[in-house]
Amino acid sequence: MNETVTIPRADYEALVEASELLADLQAHDTARSALATGAEELLPTHVANRLIDGDNPLRVYREHRGLTQVALSEASGVNRVQIADIESGRKTGSVTTLRKLADALSVGLDDLVP
Structure with missing residues (x-):
C-alpha cells in the first residue's frame, strides 16, 4: 500500500534545506575527525x-x-x-x-x- 503525504511547498523546501545542512555538518565533522587523527593534513x-x-x-x-x-x-x-x-x-x-x-x-x- 502506497502512503502519500502532501505538504505545502514551503515546508518541503525547508525539509530539503535542513537535509542539505545536515549533510554539510556531517562532512565537516568527518573532515575535522580526519585532521584530528592525522588521516589528513592541512597544507600551507x-x-x-x-x-x-x-x-x-x-x-x-x-x-x-x-x-x-x-x-x-x-x-x-x-x-x-x-x-x-x-x-x-x-x-x-x-x-x-x-x-x-x-x-x-x-x-x-x-x-x-x-
Whole structure:
C-alpha cells in the first residue's frame, strides 16, 4: 500500500534545506575527525600553490618536510639518483619506488603522482 503525504511547498523546501545542512555538518565533522587523527593534513598555501602550478609533487612534499634528497633516500631506501630523476621528470618511478617515497614522506601514493 502506497502512503502519500502532501505538504505545502514551503515546508518541503525547508525539509530539503535542513537535509542539505545536515549533510554539510556531517562532512565537516568527518573532515575535522580526519585532521584530528592525522588521516589528513592541512597544507600551507604556498605548498598547495606549488602543487596546483604543476611543480613536481615529490620535490614539493620533500621540501615541505624539510628533507634533502639524501635524507629522503635514507628514510625510504630509494637511491638518491632515482629521487633526482623522478623530481626532474627524467623518470616516473615504479609503483614500488613511489610507495617507499610516499611512506617516508607520510603522504598517500596518489599525492606523488602529477
